[in-house]
Amino acid sequence: MEILILQKEKRAVSFILNRFKKNGFQAYITGGAVRDILLKRDPADIDILTHASIKEIAFIFQDQKVKIVGKAFPVCLVNGIEISSGRAKFDSSNFPESDLGHRDFTINSMAFDPISKKIIDPFNGRKDLEDxxxxxxxxxxxxxxxxxxxxxxxxxxxxxxxxxxxxxxxxxxxxxxxxxxxxxxxxxxxxxxxxxxxxxxxxxxxxxxxxxxxxxxxFPCLDRCYDLDGGPHHGETVFEHCMMVGDALPKSLPILRLAGFLHDAGKFDAAEIKAGKLTFAGHEHHIEAVTHDLERLRFSLKDISYITSLTKVHMRPLTDQTTPKAARRLLSMLDKEKLDYRDFMQMRIADKKGNLAKPPYTMSQIRTRLQILFIQMKGQKTFKMNHLEITGNDIIQILGLEPGPDVGAIKKQLFEIILDDPEKNNYNDLKKLCLKYMPCFNNAVGQDESALKM
Known part of the structure; x- marks a missing residue:
């Protein structure tokens, strides 16, 4: 049985096992590494078990880099390889079976000596793994x-x-x-x-x-969606849809993937019957249950914000008919939510792939949508508020205002205008807009962003 690990690590493991043997101690690779080797996978971690005590391990490898870690169950790190002692906890006369009997699952309760090629499998873990x-x-x-x-x-x-x-x-x-x-x-x-x-x-x-x-x-937020009908636009339940979307996202981006599994959990709260049809209008804004579950599981604020932000924007339309103005607004929204356009696109592609009632995007459709975004991104600097070519101090001087929240509200309205017409993002045009629409600005302060549609 070949050890599917890096050659450097393989040499380090062999060195440790040989030295134990020369000093009269048994030592084995144990746990998940044995399982992974049997599955012909590169083990994520190599753990070694010996019946030598922690003090004996430190003495045997005193000429190597040794570090003892852990209080309740101390282990030795020798050249970065974790070595645990079975002697202190279990019957050393029946080693390593006495230690293996206290492990979680039979597939993790095996030991392997790569020198003799011997597998110790007292609980038929290898058979369970095969089955x-x-x-x-x-x-x-x-x-x-x-x-x-x-x-x-x-x-x-x-x-x-x-x-x-x-x-x-x-x-x-x-x-x-x-x-x-x-x-x-x-x-x-x-x-x-x-x-x-x-x-x-x-x-x-x-x-x-x-x-x-x-x-x-x-995840009670997801559990409640298990039998929830996906509605007339889907050929699967909400839970099944979430499962397909999550699987379709890359494993190299675990939090993005988790967002895929949770992105439609808000449909349970949004569900209602209108004109005899099940609808989930505004479900992307029902993030309270997902947020509660993530907080309870001690996810970081950064991860929670990322997942809920992706949830909020995943319904934002992007088609081959999307106008430059709509594309700019989408990019502005992504920037506001601190999201990369690539994350948005990956979620959109996976969301489409997880819908049994509709075909997935073709490569041509994906390229078209990306091109729409790229055209607006190229050379553009109007997707953030601080890209405005006018400052708060400028507005104060132009309109004779006192510093305060009104200035920020006016900047916000100017930003809305620039999203519609980026060519106006220069000091002179912005100054003219301030002077021309000052009464409108005053009325718009504290109102909805759409108060000024020019």
Missing amino acids: GIIRFTKDPEKRIKEDPVRMIRACRFSAMIDGFFSLSSLKLILASNNLIEDAIAKERIFHEIYKAMGLKRPSLFFKALKKTGLLSKI
């Missing part, structure tokens, strides 16, 4: 009580191998899912969600959460 079964190691109830986040990890691993739960594991999760709400560091749930976004099909993760009753505990 696509997620099964808790030894005592499912005990494994869950030790760490309820393991239920979410079970869903992530199920999605990773496109597998399913053993009957006993599924029953225990269904009976224990309330534990996820109590005394759990929500940051750990966040990390599981974040890792799931890097899977080939994260939709399988959300579907596993639904199957186990965990989705209502983690």
Whole structure:
């Protein structure tokens, strides 16, 4: 069995295992790395387990770069490779089986010696991996009580191998899912969600959460959309649509991908029947439930703002008939929401792809829409308020005003005019507009942005 890791890291692992062997200690690659090797994947992390104590590990590798980390369960980092000791916690006379028996799932409870090519698999993890079964190691109830986040990890691993739960594991999760709400560091749930976004099909993760009753505990905003009809413009439910959109977004951009899974969750709040038809008018502005869930899961303010901003703009039209004026307004809106046009376009493309009632965009249609934006972006400097060729002090002097909020309101109105006609973005024209429409400006202060349509 080949170790599919970088040659440099492979040499580092072999060096550590050989030195343990020369000093009379057993040592193995364990956990997720063994699972990944069996799946013929490059392991994300290489962990080594030995029955040497932490002090013995530090002594054996005293001529190497050694660092001891962790308080409750200390581990040694030797040249950046994590080494844990099974001696302090478990029966060293039955090593490594005694340690493996305390791990979460059978597919993660294997050990591998790359020197002898020996796999130690006391719980048939290799068979479960081949069959696509997620099964808790030894005592499912005990494994869950030790760490309820393991239920979410079970869903992530199920999605990773496109597998399913053993009957006993599924029953225990269904009976224990309330534990996820109590005394759990929500940051750990966040990390599981974040890792799931890097899977080939994260939709399988959300579907596993639904199957186990965990989705209502983690993302109730999405859970309530499970059976919600997609309406006359869709051939799938709202939940199914969100799943397809999220899967269609790149795994290299996990927060953008999560935005795809959540972008239509507001349809539940917006749903109403008009003229006998189900509509979701303004659903993109119903972001309260999504925001609440993300805050509860300890997502950063930056991530929450990004997801909700993408949600708010995802319905903004961009077609082959979009006028230059509309394109400028779209770019201005994206700038205001601190979004890149590429994120907007990726969401639009995925949104279309996730609609079974309509064909996805062709490459030609995508190029046309991008070209419309590029034409307006080329050489333009009128998508931000500070691109105006007139300052607040200029307005004060021209109109004889006192400094205050009225000046900002006038700048906002001038900006609206410039979006419609960028050629007027010069000092002389803006000064004339101030003088010509001063009464209108005074009336517009505190009113809607559309008060001045010139």
